[in-house]
Amino acid sequence: QVTLKESGPALVKPTQTLTLTCTFSGFSLSTSGMRVSFIRQPPGKALEWLARIDWDDDKFYSTSLKTRLSISKVTSKNQVVLTMTNMDPVDTATYYCARHTNAYYQFDSWGQGTLVSVSS
Amino acid sequence: DIQMTQSPSSLSASVGDRVIITCRASQSISTYLNWYQQKPGKAPDLLIYDASSLQSGVPSRFSGSGSGTDFTLTISSLQPEDFATYYCQQSYSTPPTFGQGTKVEIK
Numbered sequence: 499q500v501t502l503k504e505s506g507p508a509l510v511k512p513t514q515t516l517t518l519t520c521t522f523s524g525f526s527l528s529t530s531g532m533r534v535s536f537i538r539q540p541p542g543k544a545l546e547w548l549a550r551i552d553w554d555d556d557k558f559y560s561t562s563l564k565t566r567l568s569i570s571k572v573t574s575k576n577q578v579v580l581t582m583t584n585m586d587p588v589d590t591a592t593y594y595c596a597r598h599t600n601a602y603y604q605f606d607s608w609g610q611g612t613l614v615s616v617s618s
Numbered sequence: 619d620i621q622m623t624q625s626p627s628s629l630s631a632s633v634g635d636r637v638i639i640t641c642r643a644s645q646s647i648s649t650y651l652n653w654y655q656q657k658p659g660k661a662p663d664l665l666i667y668d669a670s671s672l673q674s675g676v677p678s679r680f681s682g683s684g685s686g687t688d689f690t691l692t693i694s695s696l697q698p699e700d701f702a703t704y705y706c707q708q709s710y711s712t713p714p715t716f717g718q719g720t721k722v723e724i725k
Contacts, residue, residue, distance in 0.1 A: 535714075545654075545662065545705055545716040558712050561619055594661055603709035604652055606673070608661035 500524035502534075502595050502609035509615050510585050516614060520578040520595030524607075527553050527573050533598045534578045535605065536569065538591040546591075547603075551578055587616045620644050620708050624717035630725040637693040639720045641706035646686045650710035653682055653691045656719075657702045665704075666691065696722070 506518035518536070525532055535550040549569040550558045559567050568581045578595060592613045596605035621644035631637050641651065649669035654662035664673045666682035669689055679694045693700055701724055706717040 544718045545707075547714045547716070550712075560713050596661075602650060602668075603707070603712075603714035604664060604667045605654075605662070605707075606664050608663075611661055 500597060500607040502597060502607060504593055504595050504609045504612040506593070506612055506614065508613060509617065511618050512586055512616060514585050516580075516582045516585050516589070518580045518582075518593055518595075518612065518614075520580070520609060522576050522578075522595070522597065522609075525597065526576070527551075527571050527578070529553055531599050533601075534571070535596050535598065535603070536578075536580045537594045537596055537605070538589075539594070539611075540588075540591040543591075548582075548593075549580060550603075585616045590614065590616050619713055620647065620711060620715050622706055622708055622715050622717040624704075624706055624720050626720060627718065628721040628723060630723050631696050632725045633696055633698060635696045635725075637696050637700075637722060639691045639704055639706075639722075641684075641689045641691070641717050643687045643689075643708055643710075647708045647710035649685045650708055651682070651684065651689045652707045652709055653680075654705045654707065655700075655702045656705065662705060667709075693722075 502522040532553045536548040551569045566583045592611040594611045595609045597607040623642045651669045653666040656662040670682045703719045703721045
């Protein structure tokens with residue numbers, strides 16, 4: 499059974515750096531073809547893809563956010579870590595991690611999401 | 619980035635109705651189109667991938683069609699558990715992009 503769970507702060511201040519951890523089970527990021535992405539959703543709004551990391555450590559980022567994002571993995575702990583710098587109130591959203599098993603971004607398993615609010 | 623546009627943004631329907639949601643891409647994406655269902659407070663669930671392939675465990679009343687720039691999601695007979703928001707997503711190129719969503723409400 500594949501499970502993913504996001505963890506991190508519920509509240510960050512403007513200009514701070516957000517660090518989110520996705521802890522998963524039921525698959526390994528050392529297996530060829532495995533990939534994990536982060537996706538966010540502001541309250542009442544649509545989904546926005548942020549970043550992806552592959553089993554071979556390839557990394558891809560949102561066009562508009564790439565200067566603020568960094569994604570990494572700790573294979574031995576079954577974790578993926580996303581950092582986002584210079585947080586702003588518009589970054590208030592539920593952040594999800596999701597698994598996909600090919601390059602075609604078919605997100606077949608998702609975490610429950612974690613709401614991050616940005617406020618002073 | 620490829621823009622995805624869904625219509626309508628919301629609709630009201632009754633149990634048993636046939637519901638059709640459309641999604642248009644800003645450029646051709648072949649059949650690299652996925653559909654998700656999201657219920658309030660929950661993560662999205664993958665319904666359809668590659669435009670018309672049903673994800674394992676998804677009821678057969680859901681179907682998808684289309685290629686190029688125009689796609690549809692059809693619910694043949696709406697059930698109470700289908701009231702939710704539906705998103706299309708292109709998987710043709712990085713970054714993957716989502717439509718703005720279609721909320722299906724009870725009439």
